[in-house]
Amino acid sequence: MKTPVKVGDMNQQFRVIFKQNFVDNGIMITVISGTNRKGSMTLQVALLCAKILKEKGEEVKVLDLCDLPHDFVFSALYGNKNAAFDSILDEYIYAADKLVVLSPEYNGGFSGVLKAFIDGWNPRMLRNQKIALVGVASGRSGNLRGLDYMTNVFHYLRLHVYPDKVPVSAVHTLGSDEGIHDASTKKVLDNMLSGFIAY
Numbered sequence: 001m002k003t004p005v006k007v008g009d010m011n012q013q014f015r016v017i018f019k020q021n022f023v024d025n026g027i028m029i030t031v032i033s034g035t036n037r038k039g040s041m042t043l044q045v046a047l048l049c050a051k052i053l054k055e056k057g058e059e060v061k062v063l064d065l066c067d068l069p070h071d072f073v074f075s076a077l078y079g080n081k082n083a084a085f086d087s088i089l090d091e092y093i094y095a096a097d098k099l100v101v102l103s104p105e106y107n108g109g110f111s112g113v114l115k116a117f118i119d120g121w122n123p124r125m126l127r128n129q130k131i132a133l134v135g136v137a138s139g140r141s142g143n144l145r146g147l148d149y150m151t152n153v154f155h156y157l158r159l160h161v162y163p164d165k166v167p168v169s170a171v172h173t174l175g176s177d178e179g180i181h182d183a184s185t186k187k188v189l190d191n192m193l194s195g196f197i198a199y
Contacts, residue, residue: 007104013119023042024088025057025192026059027059027097027098028059028060028061028095028096028098029053029058029059029060029061029096029097029098029099029100029138030060030061030062030063030092030093030096030098030099030100030102030195031043031046031049031050031053031060031061031062031063031100031102032046032062032063032065032092032099032101032102032114032153032180033045033046033063033064033065033066033102034065034101034102034103034104034110034111034113034114034117035065035103035104035111035113035114036065036066036068036111036113037066037104038066039169039173039177040104041136041138041172041174041180042060042102042103042104042136042171043064043066043174043177044177044179044180045102045134045136045168045180045185045189046062046064046102046134047062047179048179048180048185048186048189049100049102049134049193050062051098052189052190052193053100053193053197056194056197058197061091061092061096063088063092065113065114065117067088068085068113068117068183069082069084069085069089072085072116072117072120073116073194075120076120077120078083081179086148087120087121089120089125093125093126094120094122094125094126094188096129097129097130097136098129098130098131098132098196098199099129099130099131099132099135100131100132100134100193100196101114101131101132101133101134101150102133102134102136103134103135103136103143103144103146103150104134104135104136104137104146104164105135105136105137105139105141105143105145106146107138108145109145109146109148109149110135110143110146110147110149110150115153118153118157121157123157123158126157126158126159127158128158128159128160129159129160129166130160130162130196130199131159131160131161131162132161132162132164132165132192132193132196132199133147133150133151133154133161133162133165133166134165134166134167134168134189134192135147135165135166135167135168136168136171137167137168137169137170138171138172139169139170140169140170141167141169142166142167142168142169143167143168144167147165147167160199161197162192162195162199163196164192164195164196166188166189166192168185
């Protein structure tokens with residue numbers, strides 16, 4: 001008589017098979033620009049983070065939420081299936097070993113499109129991933145409230161949040177749509193990402 005296979009064991013086997021097919025032996029880091037506002041400064045900070053990580057020899061992919069299917073809130077959540085959305089999750093979320101998530105401050109929290117995107121993740125695929133958080137704001141707080149809110153959401157999903165979170169304040173003064181030029185911001189992000197790589 002065959003021993004029944006537990007559901008948890010099947011999930012783990014699926015994760016192993018998934019890793020073998022989608023991820024090579026190196027560490028892959030996804031940097032997420034957590035807004036669908038076109039031409040955002042959040043994207044410029046995200047691109048800077050990706051550049052720093054690549055200079056440190058890491059394999060990096062950047063996900064701009066502008067590239068999500070425009071109807072994903074209706075077509076990809078709550079049991080609905082959207083092939084384009086699922087492909088994004090496979091490539092950028094489930095296949096990543098670590099995530100760097102950036103969000104601007106919207107109404108004292110993080111962006112609604114980022115929360116909706118996270119609501120589309122399958123929690124069974126997210127055990128043990130590590131996440132670094134960066135808040136972006138035109139004001140002085142650097143989205144500290146949003147960073148706390150994101151921390152609670154990711155802890156609920158049993159993800160490991162790197163404790164050194166970076167609030168980027170007065171972002172409109174730090175660069176342009178051609179990139180972030182402020183040396184002190186680059187240094188702070190470089191220090192945080194160096195620690196995150198070792199985390």
